[in-house]
Amino acid sequence: MRRSTHGGRHELGQNFLTHTPTIRRVTDLAAATRGPILELGAGDGALTGPLAGLGRPLTAIDIDEHRVARLRRALPGVAVQRADALTVALDRPVIVGNVPFHLTTPILRRLLTAGSWNEAVLLTQWEVARKRCGVGGSTMLTAQTSPWFVFSLHGRVPAGSFRPRPSVDGGIIRISRRVEPLVPKTQRAHYERFVRAMFTGRGGSLDRVVANATRADRGRARRAMADHGIDPRALPRDLTPRQWAALWRRLGE
Structure with a gap:
């Protein structure tokens, strides 16, 4: 795989998911939602293929142009685009992604302040997932956004489930937009x-x-x-x- 113009895996913060039970868990959570899906950070397509198997419109984005080209060839039925998770329009009902760990906080902040999506299933750093879901008490960001969103934790993912192996574990979170906000x-x-x-x-x-x-x-x-x-x-x-x-x-x- 050639190096992207944006840098290699280290610069892009890419930790590719290889753990089959985790892939299945994320896919099952996505299957419980409705509507077209936007996948953030498709990488090598570990989630893209199973998400495509749900038979729903799927757009997958990645910033690495070489991986985008490879996914387009492998999954012609998926709209694969070269785009940045920090700027792409969040205009699909469902957002799914193995979020680059070094971008977890800015991506979450953007999700919680922009777009028209209804459900998000994300794989993030474990500590971020735990805090956002209020384990041990809520953070200020969670409290500030909880009138409009519900956070739930769906498991811890060992660091060995990724390639290359990160220094911390991951966590699966689901964020649902409230139908009736608690605050206007x-x-x-x-x-x-x-x-x-x-x-x-x-x-x-x-x-x-x-x-x-x-x-x-x-x-x-x-x-x-x-x-x-x-x-x-x-x-x-x-x-x-x-x-x-x-x-x-x-x-x-």
């Missing part, structure tokens, strides 16, 4: 600032953090927390998406 989309920028203020605020206790972030008095903050089942000993990372949305409606707006 028009309020997204304000809501994100509210969450940031909560995560970065000081106070020593959650009611103080809430009061400082919303400029409410502590008594009102305590009542809002109690009404929505929020433990006063909790931290912002412990709140559920519905608790976040409830606090926003009660105090943040």
Whole structure:
């Protein structure tokens, strides 16, 4: 395989999936969705072939022109395009991809702020997958986007499942766009600032953090927390998406 004009595997962050059970798992998750599929980072086609077998319209992109040419020859029924996951239009209902580990965060940020897709099945770094799905508590990014998206974790993928072997394990996540958002989309920028203020605020206790972030008095903050089942000993990372949305409606707006 000739070297791409964008660099070799190291520069492109390419770790090709070779683990058959993981390929099957990702394909099964994609099969449970509906509509045309966009695959990000097709690489050697480990996922492209099984996804094509679902019998649905499939567009596969990769930045490596040589792999694009090879996939076009191998899978003539698939629309294989040379494109960048950071700029391609996210205009298919379903997004699937073995995401380059070094681009996991920017690709996720783009997915969560752009496009008209409904479901995404992604293979990412394990630590990113775990955090995005709220294992051990949610991150600020997850809390900021949870009124519009649902995150679920579908397994850990050992580093030995990739070629070349990365230094960390992978994780499979599914992201679903909520049919009925918990916060109006028009309020997204304000809501994100509210969450940031909560995560970065000081106070020593959650009611103080809430009061400082919303400029409410502590008594009102305590009542809002109690009404929505929020433990006063909790931290912002412990709140559920519905608790976040409830606090926003009660105090943040």
